[in-house]
Amino acid sequence: MRLLIAEDDEMLADGLGEVFSSAGFAVDQVATGPRALAAARDGQYDLAVVDLGLPGLDGMEVIRRLRALGRQMPVLILTARDELGDRVRGLNEGADDYLVKPFEIPELVARVNALIRRGHARGQTRSRLGLLEMDLTTQEATVDGRPLDLPARERAVLQLLMSAAPRVVPKARLVNSLSDWDREVSPNAVEIYVSRLRSRLAGSRADIRTVRGIGYRLEEIEGDVPPS
Ligand code: CA
16 A cells, blocks of 8 residues: 655654554655645555645645546545634545544544545446556556556546546646646647657557547547557
């Protein structure tokens, strides 16, 4: 099990790190919102524990952006009591549970384990189109059973297209989903990712069609496909 802890209180973070490491988790710790977002976006975690009061980008915004990117890992929020009120709307932004500080460590461990179990139980999230198959949670893709090794942004594009298929994904949504705190992705860059993905999908019986003026749609190609 891999756990991301985003907490800027160093003592608490280290304490949690130790507790979960000794419980057999692989633990990564980050202390700012932007780092939390980057780590959760690029790494594969079974769960993230996110403090709401993070410097740089607040925990709520981190969660909102992660969900916009299609990251489905369970998220448990840590919040100070005075942040509680409207902060609990974090549950509407895509968090799965929250704990108010100060909390008892065994309670946190129990909640983390419960969320992970629940996450695995509902984790039937494989999507298939032609010979292309993707686990929408881990974003691992295969073509005809062979792993498709994709750079992070292409993987994110494919995940969005695959989740939406056969619906069209507006180009603006791809731009938004790929842009993060330190880097705006241009529409031209999205076109480049799409065109690279198209070549990689050759022979998969899945193709990315351009819907002029709107965006892209992932479609299954019927009939014979030349070998890649
Ligand atoms: Ca904090």
